Amino acid sequence: MVALIDSPRNLHAQGRLTLQTAEIAAETTAFRCLDWDRDRFDIEFDLKNGTTYNSFLIRGDKTALIDTTHAKFREQYLAYATENINPFELDYLIVNHTEPDHSGLIKEILAWAPHVVVVGSKVAIQFLENMIHQPFETMVVKSGHELDLGQGHKLSFVSAPNLHWPDTIFTYDAGTRVLYTCDVFGMHYCDDFLFDETPHLLEADFRYYYDCLMGPNARSVLMALKRIDNFEVDLVATGHGPLLRYHRQSWMEKYRQWSQNQVQTETFVALFYVEEYGYSDRIVKAIAEGISKTGVAVELVDMSVADSHEVRELAHSAAGIVVGMPPQLDQNAAMHPALSTLLTSVNSKQSMGLFETGGGHDEPIYPVRNRLQAIGLKEVFPPIAIKDTPSQSTDQLCYEAGIDLGQWLTRDKSVQQSKQIDAHLDRALGRISNGLYIVTAKKGDLSSAMIASWVMQASLEPLGVAISVAKDRAIEMLLHGGDRFVLNVLEEANYQPLMKHFLKRFPPGADRFAGIDTYPANNGSPILAKALAYIECEVSNRYECSDHMIVYATVKTGRVAKRDGLTAVHHRKASNHY
Ligand SMILES: Cc1cc2nc3c(=O)[nH]c(=O)nc-3n(C[C@H](O)[C@H](O)[C@H](O)COP(=O)(O)O)c2cc1C
Missing domain, CATH: 2.30.110.10 (Electron Transport, Fmn-binding Protein; Chain A)
Incomplete structure (x- = not known):
């Protein structure tokens, strides 16, 4: 029933959009959608060598599709999928990341195989629910969760928030030692070569991609690398560009090096909030934008999904802390667990700012503020309390509060720089x-x-x-x-x-x-x-x-x-x- 293709080959050519399929490991197929002429990604990202959107199929006793592709490949991708996969045998659709270039055909897959269970991080599932507007079966996963497809294909999931988007996870197949990373370790490079046998041709695009998409969250990159340290990886199956087989260790090491270099010199503010609560998302982004204007880096941490290790690490090493009060879990219960971790990790050299947005159900702001002040943190802007729907003025207030915090953190640097002039x-x-x-x-x-x-x-x-x-x-x-x-x-x-x-x-x-x-x-x-x-x-x-x-x-x-x-x-x- 399934016609797998042994060697990489272009199928269904349609102008400069082509589909390449290949068996990359036991019972595992890659579908690479080759977009030869794409010359722009996001607003400012110039592409020289096109790009690819890679999707994967694993067939154990259960079958899982990992990511889909860009909607521009609708015809080719679905023609191949419907010809080669029995929809009744497709059990899972694993969504490592929901950006449209990887999730562009999820709606179509759900129409074709309505019983399929969509597997993803909590944030990814929420994004998809807002995108697709139709009910579907879901399975929320995070670091440590496993899914056994049978035939040795035991999948483990790893949360990798902020590796470009907050929803990112990795999927690792212990049976084939393939690590599926979607955007991470990718590059915008389109070629018939399935693997990375020509690193000298790829290096510049690999670096450019890291600088544009991953570098701004170097700390999160290091945390994600730590979480995959114990995996034996034979192949990194990325969502863009060639799959990393021959030089996988060196590519991964580059991410580690570049990220370490960056975090050593960088001042950053960690902003803790709960993505789906009140207007937190909008408020935190406006504050973060203001901070970024001062040249200070930002790390956004969704307290509802971050693990305690991540909260501790970021709360400990940030120069500044912003806390958007999370919802109270229960009136009588102890404080939100992420908030308690945060309070035990901060120190007196840090600066802070607080906001609340939930309209009455937040953790109370003043006890937390008192505790942070008692530890010795300097409050840079007064607590921001948003009770109504935010307006442009709210955005401006938050943006200016962010600027104040960033300027406070860089005040010594500005003086030092001015002293260095001849x-x-x-x-x-x-x-x-x-x-x-x-x-x-x-x-x-x-x-x-x-x-x-x-x-x-x-x-x-x-x-x-x-x-x-x-x-x-x-x-x-x-x-x-x-x-x-x-x-x-x-x-x-x-x-x-x-x-x-x-x-x-x-x-x-x-x-x-x-x-x-x-x-x-x-x-x-x-x-x-x-x-x-x-x-x-x-x-x-x-x-x-x-x-x-x-x-x-x-x-x-x-x-x-x-x-x-x-x-x-x-x-x-x-x-x-x-
Ligand atoms: C005499 C003088 C001239 C200034 N000229 C400029 C300027 O040309 N460009 C600029 O960005 N800031 C300039 N500034 C700085 C700011 O306008 C000023 O510090 C500002 O009001 C701080 O406001 P903010 O809260 O909008 O950052 C100047 C300040 C002074 C005292």
Whole structure:
């Protein structure tokens, strides 16, 4: 009934999308969907060598399909599957990760084999339920769980959260010593070669893929590697690119090395929350985005699925801790287990911030806050309590709280860096002078402002200005392509009160215009009534300049309040501040 193909071969060619199938171990088939011409992955990920989406079939007494493929392979993949697999004999669909390039045909598989049990992490099953909108049998697995398919195919599962997505698991078949890792150890590389016999051709893509997808979560990579240390692995069956057989140890060792190098130098904040509880997911992501703007790394930890070892390790080694209060398990029961582990793992050198989102059923915030403060953690932003549906203003508040935490953690580094500049150069650069301006922006319910002096006219046709904005400025989120703002020019005779006001340290989410006279420009942003002149601008380009973004904007209209007024000029003495 099943026609397995002995050697790799392209089947069902359809333009530059081809399907390769091959037997890779006893009773185990790989279906590799070869996407020869794909040149982009996610938004910013340039591909040079296309990619593949790999799916696998194991036939013991029970049969399991591991991952599916991208929906663009619907016709070829399903034609092959329906020809070669009896749907009544397909028992399990193991989902190592739910991104659409691997889960694109799950709905079709469920329609074809409705009794199939979908196996995945708790988060993966939740993602799928939201994606598929139809009932299906599920089996939630995490590290330590096993599934015996018979004929020696004893599967073990390993949780690998944050290895690109929070839902990731690995599946290990002890019978064939194949480790199925989906995205992890993958590379975007499309070729007829099934295995990794040509490492020199693959290395650059392997590294690029690691840097883009895995490097940002180097700590989670190390934790996942630790969990698979005891497995004897003959083949790493990844979800993208060739399968790693000949040089598998060296590829895995590279992940270890790169991740170790990264975590040694990196300051990071661990954010503990419960993915599916209240609005935690949205809040934690906004805080994490703010932290990232300051160059500090983030590790998101879902307390409902993380094991205690992971919670302990991250809570112990992070420079900062953010806790989104988890739901109370039972009014009378002890504290949420992950929270108790966290409280015994933190130390007085760390900083922290707390939030609650559940609307009354959370672990109470103040006893936890008191305990953290008693241990000596420094609270960087006041507890954030979200009771209603979050709005854009909530996102802004959380984003700004994240920026405050990141800036607090990097304060010494900034001072050290500025001390390293050669004194002569520092003074010479300091002689570059500019005017003084306040940039103001309003978008929907959000508004913000910042003092700027790194401002210049940048083009004549069309008329345009450029402003250098530090990546961790609160207003940065309102200065993306197409956003509008006002450049308020300050006057030599009266700039001081405005400068004093806008230099205040505003708490997260504060209204920066309270007590300031403004009126709306045509583009909706506030014009400062006491400015010498204003110019209405629209962002057309942004250029990355390490710690700043140069925001280039075309200018639409402008007015001067006093014809004979002089622009305030900012003379400075050193290059290490504005
Ligand atoms: C004289 C002066 C000029 C400044 N110019 C700039 C600038 O051009 N770009 C910038 O990103 N920040 C500049 N800053 C820094 C900030 O605007 C300022 O520290 C900010 O108000 C802090 O706000 P935040 O909470 O939005 O980060 C300047 C600060 C001063 C005192």
